[in-house]
Amino acid sequence: MSKYTLPELGYSYDALEPHIDKETMELHHSKHHASYVAGLNSALEKLEAARASGDFSAVKHLSREVAFHGSGHALHNIFWKNMGPNGGGEPSSELADAIKNEFGSFDAFKGQFMAAAGAVEGSGWAILGLHKGDDGIDKLMIVQAEKHQNLTVQGITPLLVIDVWEHAYYLRYQNKRPDYVKAFFNVINWNDVAERYSKARA
Amino acid sequence: MYSRRDMLKVFGAGIVGSQIANPEIATAFNSLPVDESGKFVLPALDYSYDALEPNIDKQTMELHHSKHHQGYVNGLNKALDNLMETREKDDMSLVKHWSRELAFHGSGHFLHSIFWKNMSPKGGGEPVGEVAKAINKDFGSFEKFKNHFYSAAKSVEGVGWGILGYHPAADKLMILQAEKHHNLTVHGVVPLLVVDVWEHAYYLRYQNKRGDYIKAFFNVINWNDVEERLKAVR
Numbered sequence: 404m405s406k407y408t409l410p411e412l413g414y415s416y417d418a419l420e421p422h423i424d425k426e427t428m429e430l431h432h433s434k435h436h437a438s439y440v441a442g443l444n445s446a447l448e449k450l451e452a453a454r455a456s457g458d459f460s461a462v463k464h465l466s467r468e469v470a471f472h473g474s475g476h477a478l479h480n481i482f483w484k485n486m487g488p489n490g491g492g493e494p495s496s497e498l499a500d501a502i503k504n505e506f507g508s509f510d511a512f513k514g515q516f517m518a519a520a521g522a523v524e525g526s527g528w529a530i531l532g533l534h535k536g537d538d539g540i541d542k543l544m545i546v547q548a549e550k551h552q553n554l555t556v557q558g559i560t561p562l563l564v565i566d567v568w569e570h571a572y573y574l575r576y577q578n579k580r581p582d583y584v585k586a587f588f589n590v591i592n593w594n595d596v597a598e599r600y601s602k603a604r605a
Numbered sequence: 606m607y608s609r610r611d612m613l614k615v616f617g618a619g620i621v622g623s624q625i626a627n628p629e630i631a632t633a634f635n636s637l638p639v640d641e642s643g644k645f646v647l648p649a650l651d652y653s654y655d656a657l658e659p660n661i662d663k664q665t666m667e668l669h670h671s672k673h674h675q676g677y678v679n680g681l682n683k684a685l686d687n688l689m690e691t692r693e694k695d696d697m698s699l700v701k702h703w704s705r706e707l708a709f710h711g712s713g714h715f716l717h718s719i720f721w722k723n724m725s726p727k728g729g730g731e732p733v734g735e736v737a738k739a740i741n742k743d744f745g746s747f748e749k750f751k752n753h754f755y756s757a758a759k760s761v762e763g764v765g766w767g768i769l770g771y772h773p774a775a776d777k778l779m780i781l782q783a784e785k786h787h788n789l790t791v792h793g794v795v796p797l798l799v800v801d802v803w804e805h806a807y808y809l810r811y812q813n814k815r816g817d818y819i820k821a822f823f824n825v826i827n828w829n830d831v832e833e834r835l836k837a838v839r
Contacts, residue, residue, distance in 0.1 A: 434813045471762055524709060525785040525803075526763040550763040569764075569804035570813065578672045578805065 404451055406444045409437050410480055418488040422586040424575040435570055436479040439551075442472030474551035478528055481564050481599075487592035494593040498600045505543040513588065515545050516565075520584045523547050526568040529584075531596075532559035533603040541604060560603040563596045637718055644682050647675050648718055656726040660821040662810040673805055674717040677786075680710030712786035716766055719834075720799050725827035732828040736797075736835050739771075743778040751823065753780050754800075758819050764803040767819070769831075770794035771838055797834045798826065 412432055417425035446468035453459050493509050494502060506512035512531075520529035528548040535541055536558055546556050565571075565587050572583035640646050650670060655663035684706035691700055731747055732740065744750035750769075757780050758767025766783040772794045782789050800806075800822050807818035 430812055525765075569808060573804060573808045574812075577668055577809075 404447065407440050407476060409433075409440050410483065412483050414488050419486060419590050422589045423486075423572075423583075427571065427574050431566075431570060432479075432483070435568075436476070439472045439475035439479065442468060443476050446472060470552040471550060474548070474555075478530075478548070478551055478561065478564050478566070481561055482566055484595045485563050485592055486587075486590045487595070488590070490590040490592045491588065492593065494597060496597070498593070498597040501543055501600065512545075516563075517581070517584050519545050519547050520565050520567050521581050523567050524549065526550055527553070528567060529565050530559070530561045531563040532556070532561045533600060534559045535603070560599070562599045562603065563591065637714065645678050645714060647671075647678050648721065650721050652726050657724060657825050660824045661724075661807075661818075665806065665809050669801075669805060670717075670721070673803075674714070677710045677713030677717060680706060681714050684710055708787040709785060712783070712790075716768075716783070716786055716796065716799050717801070719796055720801055722830045723798050723827055724822075724825045725830070726825070728825040728827045729823065730828065732831060734832050735839075736828060736832050739778050739835065744780075750780075754798075755816070755819050757782050758800050758802050759816050761802050765789075766802060767800045768794075768796050769798040770796045771835055773838060776839075795834070795838045797838075798831045 409432070412428075416428040416432070419428060446465050449461065450465050450469070453462065453465070493499065499509065502509055502512045506515065516529055516531060523529065527550060530546050530548060532544055532546060533541060534544050534556065543562075544556065544559060546559060547554050565584065567580060567584070572580060576583040576586075638646050638648050647670070650666075654666040654670070657666060684703050687699070687703045688707065691697055691703065731737070737747070740747055740750045744753065754767055754769060761767065761782050762784060764785055765788070766786070768781045768783060770779050770781055770791070771777070772779055772791070774793050778797075779791065779794055781791055781794060800819060802815060802819070807815060811818040811821075
């Protein structure tokens with residue numbers, strides 16, 4: 404069985420200064436994200452062993468571990484790519500139109516996204532996602548995650564995610580999460596978000 | 606005439622508010638202080654923000670107490686106000702939301718109030734008295750308790766607490782996790798010793814090294830406070 408690995412960032416740890424500090428980027432990527440990769444691989448190995456032995460007594464625990472670490476790994480992969488040193492500004496063309504249609508305006512979208520990020524109870528994420536139903540309705544939605552896997556809306560593909568676990572901002576911003584969320588808008592790589600949007604609609 | 610023990614059984618441990626006949630009992634319970642209008646207020650620390658250095662840093666203590674804990678006090682008052690409004694207006698449409706807010710902020714305020722008293726600049730060492738006896742009975746030894754408590758606190762998924770509690774109906778000490786402040790509660794357990802493992806409790810000094818922070822916490826535990834709490838609830 405092949406293992407998951409920690410992806411490269413694609414930019415240096417200090418590339419998002421002053422919005423996100425170098426020390427946070429290094430800890431966040433090389434320690435926190437790395438632990439989700441390790442946790443996911445470990446849980447999957449144990450499930451493989453369970454299938455081999457026929458002993459599923461730990462399947463509840465291992466399923467929870469896959470949910471937590473697997474979601475953590477998936478969201479962090481998206482997070483690093485959602486950001487870049489030349490980020491910021493606003494989206495254009497199809498994504499911009501879709502945001503305007505769904506939320507009324509870019510500012511209204513931004514307002515809800517920032518409020519959702521600020522209101523996450525405990526650790527989690529705010530997520531702009533595309534919801535595709537069997538009924539053929541494609542809808543942009545802003546959802547929260549608690550931890551990584553809780554409050555998932557089945558059917559949503561994440562397009563733009565912001566980590567609001569305290570480790571994502573506490574060294575630079577301390578308790579001032581809203582300031583961090585504001586700063587995040589200066590590093591968003593809207594090209595990456597737009598690519599995800601068109602892939603998700605296909 | 607009621608004995609002190611009878612009064613404790615009637616009111617239970619960790620009473621909210623100051624509507625207590627005997628102020629001596631209020632002190633023993635470390636009751637949650639309120640202002641003249643009955644609103645909860647942030648309790649004062651018994652020591653200065655730098656008193657727990659180098660185990661817990663001054664900046665963390667200041668942010669943790671004056672910002673984070675204050676936020677839970679405010680949230681608790683707001684939830685109770687809104688629940689009162691739902692009753693007055695007979696509009697129950699948001700009772701689910703305000704019940705969740707009450708659970709989160711109320712538990713946050715309660716646990717932090719215990720946390721500050723559980724620590725002291727003169728803390729550390731090992732318990733004696735009833736706590737020591739109970740730890741040996743229910744965990745085998747202090748070392749086994751410490752190892753379990755450390756591991757429980759370290760492995761909390763996301764934000765939460767490690768908790769040593771006493772369950773009166775079972776007459777047993779138990780080590781629990783909390784996620785956030787109110788999840789994984791075992792009904793009936795009274796918290797005696799709590800360690801906050803939200804990242805804001807340790808990230809400035811320890812970054813991702815939660816285990817080192819928990820080890821340092823053991824240097825500041827005020828076992829006298831833990832002893833008082835166990836005596837008050839048994």
